Amino acid sequence: MSAENRRAGGGEAPEERVLADWRGELRIRLPRAALYLLVAVAFYILSAIVPGLVAGVKLPGVLEPFGRLDWLLWAFLLLIALAFGGNAVYNLVRALDPLLEAMARRMGGNVRPAKRVARDVAYMLLVVLVAEALTPIAESLGGPGQPLKVVIGVTTLILLLILVYDVGKVTYRYIESKVELLIKRLEKVV
Amino acid sequence: MSNAMAVEPVKYLLVYVLTLLLAVSEVFPLSVSAMLGALLMAWFGLNDGLFTYEEIFSFIDLRLIALLIGVMITVETVGRSGLFRVLGLYAVKLAGGSPAWLFVALSVISAATSLFLSDAAAVLILSATALAISRELGYDPTPFVVASALMINLGGTGTLIGSVSNMIIGLNAGFDFVEFAAYLLPCELMLWWVTIALLYLYYRERLRASPRLLGEYRVRVENKGEVAKAALILTVMIALYVSSERLGIPAEAVALFTAVLALTSTRYDPVEIFERIDWDTVFFVASFLVLVHGLERTGILQALSQLIYEASRGSLAYATLLTLLVSGVTSMFLANVAVALTFVPPLKALNLPDKRPLWSALVLGTNLGGASIPVTSVVFAMAVGALRHEGLRVDMGELSKVGLLTSLAQLAFSALYLLAYFKLPF
Numbered sequence: 001m002s003a004e005n006r007r008a009g010g011g012e013a014p015e016e017r018v019l020a021d022w023r024g025e026l027r028i029r030l031p032r033a034a035l036y037l038l039v040a041v042a043f044y045i046l047s048a049i050v051p052g053l054v055a056g057v058k059l060p061g062v063l064e065p066f067g068r069l070d071w072l073l074w075a076f077l078l079l080i081a082l083a084f085g086g087n088a089v090y091n092l093v094r095a096l097d098p099l100l101e102a103m104a105r106r107m108g109g110n111v112r113p114a115k116r117v118a119r120d121v122a123y124m125l126l127v128v129l130v131a132e133a134l135t136p137i138a139e140s141l142g143g144p145g146q147p148l149k150v151v152i153g154v155t156t157l158i159l160l161l162i163l164v165y166d167v168g169k170v171t172y173r174y175i176e177s178k179v180e181l182l183i184k185r186l187e188k189v190v
Numbered sequence: 191m192s193n194a195m196a197v198e199p200v201k202y203l204l205v206y207v208l209t210l211l212l213a214v215s216e217v218f219p220l221s222v223s224a225m226l227g228a229l230l231m232a233w234f235g236l237n238d239g240l241f242t243y244e245e246i247f248s249f250i251d252l253r254l255i256a257l258l259i260g261v262m263i264t265v266e267t268v269g270r271s272g273l274f275r276v277l278g279l280y281a282v283k284l285a286g287g288s289p290a291w292l293f294v295a296l297s298v299i300s301a302a303t304s305l306f307l308s309d310a311a312a313v314l315i316l317s318a319t320a321l322a323i324s325r326e327l328g329y330d331p332t333p334f335v336v337a338s339a340l341m342i343n344l345g346g347t348g349t350l351i352g353s354v355s356n357m358i359i360g361l362n363a364g365f366d367f368v369e370f371a372a373y374l375l376p377c378e379l380m381l382w383w384v385t386i387a388l389l390y391l392y393y394r395e396r397l398r399a400s401p402r403l404l405g406e407y408r409v410r411v412e413n414k415g416e417v418a419k420a421a422l423i424l425t426v427m428i429a430l431y432v433s434s435e436r437l438g439i440p441a442e443a444v445a446l447f448t449a450v451l452a453l454t455s456t457r458y459d460p461v462e463i464f465e466r467i468d469w470d471t472v473f474f475v476a477s478f479l480v481l482v483h484g485l486e487r488t489g490i491l492q493a494l495s496q497l498i499y500e501a502s503r504g505s506l507a508y509a510t511l512l513t514l515l516v517s518g519v520t521s522m523f524l525a526n527v528a529v530a531l532t533f534v535p536p537l538k539a540l541n542l543p544d545k546r547p548l549w550s551a552l553v554l555g556t557n558l559g560g561a562s563i564p565v566t567s568v569v570f571a572m573a574v575g576a577l578r579h580e581g582l583r584v585d586m587g588e589l590s591k592v593g594l595l596t597s598l599a600q601l602a603f604s605a606l607y608l609l610a611y612f613k614l615p616f
Binding site for chain 2: 115118119121122123125126128129130132133136
């Protein structure tokens with residue numbers, strides 16, 4: 001966010017600012033995530049095709065399976081695909097982070113880390129149990145119940161992913177702050 | 191319980207855990223958390239054929255609810271008269287301005303007040319009294335307010351109507367007022383002095399201010415008629431509870447009678463009194479009963495009972511100590527009403543000839559674990575709030591240390607008391 005933008009957003013309500021931040025992040029991160037994902041898929045496809053072209057070629061003096069050129073190529077291309085895939089996931093998470101943060105705050109996330117984790121776990125249980133309670137209703141509807149069951153399942157999965165992400169983030173931030181505190185103390189001692 | 195094996199108990203256990211988590215993390219108030227849990231329990235139970243629709247309502251113990259509401263109405267009416275404030279002020283007068291004696295007097299008055307008032311109301315009255323006195327005399331208010339909160343939590347441990355958890359346990363154990371007091375009041379009275387001694391030792395440096403003379407200090411009673419009526423109602427209530435067994439009147443009937451007497455003999459607006467009743471606790475208890483009885487039908491609580499039996503190797507002494515320890519520690523983190531309601535079915539199912547020590551251990555555990563940590567204890571949190579409101583810096587670490595130290599000492603003393611009182615062999 002530029003300084004001008006920050007100044008312009010200075011008088012906005014916190015939620016509007018969160019939305020503006022999110023739009024900005026989306027504009028930058030989504031194309032990146034899409035491109036990285038595309039490259040990752042391309043390398044994955046290459047990892048399935050290219051090793052076949054050099055099948056049977058062995059490197060002298062190298063232990064199995066590292067001596068097989070097809071295996072080496074497959075591992076090399078897969079590693080590249082994984083690296084790009086990881087980058088795509090990272091950009092996607094960064095793009096969604098402001099929105100998830102706003103959601104967590106709405107659910108009462110502006111509390112101590114331990115309480116926030118406890119709340120997230122409670123929400124996870126609630127989501128799972130409500131889905132479990134709704135499933136028999138969907139089943140009793142017969143034909144239209146099937147897509148409803150899918151909707152319940154997908155919604156549950158998305159909500160669980162969001163909550164797991166929030167637990168991870170809160171725990172990471174807490175541990176990070178403690179580690180930084182420890183480093184500062186060690187620096188003082190040294 | 192033929193359905194117990196047919197259902198998957200995991201989801202029922204998850205409903206129970208969810209209710210506790212929602213309450214502990216303060217997503218919803220206690221009552222709403224329990225109502226949500228009860229709703230899910232009822233839905234799953236009905237779908238799985240674990241119980242019928244009619245049975246759900248039979249899970250709610252109406253005698254217990256009547257006892258709760260009756261006591262709450264009486265306490266609210268009596269509390270309005272200012273009787274307990276007047277008693278607090280007389281304690282100051284009696285202490286004669288010595289900080290050490292004032293500390294002892296306020297601690298005793300706090301515990302005694304809590305025998306009749308709800309913990310929250312008692313903390314409000316006694317914290318305000320302690321703060322006003324220490325401000326006037328120039329003493330450090332922290333020892334007085336902290337001691338007051340801890341003694342309020344302790345007060346009422348030995349009587350059937352002293353706390354909500356006591357009413358739950360007492361009714362389920364089949365104890366009347368006198369029997370309950372016979373087992374537990376001696377322990378409570380001894381714990382008063384153990385706790386005061388411990389707290390005095392901890393705060394002795396901060397209580398070394400020079401005594402101030404209170405010769406001209408006068409206790410002003412604003413509403414003498416109402417104070418006298420409140421004292422009379424309390425006397426009638428205690429007399430009825432004490433003789434309830436002989437008269438053949440159940441505890442909940444005494445509670446409702448005293449409530450009607452309090453409402454008709456005072457001039458307070460009943461609608462205001464009803465509004466001030468702790469409905470959160472009433473709805474929590476009613477809903478949690480559905481949750482616990484639902485869980486009981488799955489066979490989980492029987493398994494817990496079996497676990498206690500096996501862990502104690504059939505020994506009543508071990509089972510008593512285990513009940514005291516587990517209920518005490520869990521009450522440090524969870525609402526003691528929830529702990530009491532959860533422990534009642536497994537203790538009922540235990541295959542032991544004499545369960546009086548177990549019920550007594552449960553009473554002591556649920557009461558004494560309640561004020562260990564300022565973050566999870568309502569009484570402690572209110573005392574901290576009062577100190578902060580006064581502009582004082584509150585060290586939560588130090589308060590946790592005091593709370594934990596006191597609770598552990600109280601639990602250890604209670605263990606010795608139970609072993610000695612019931613002459614439990616290992």
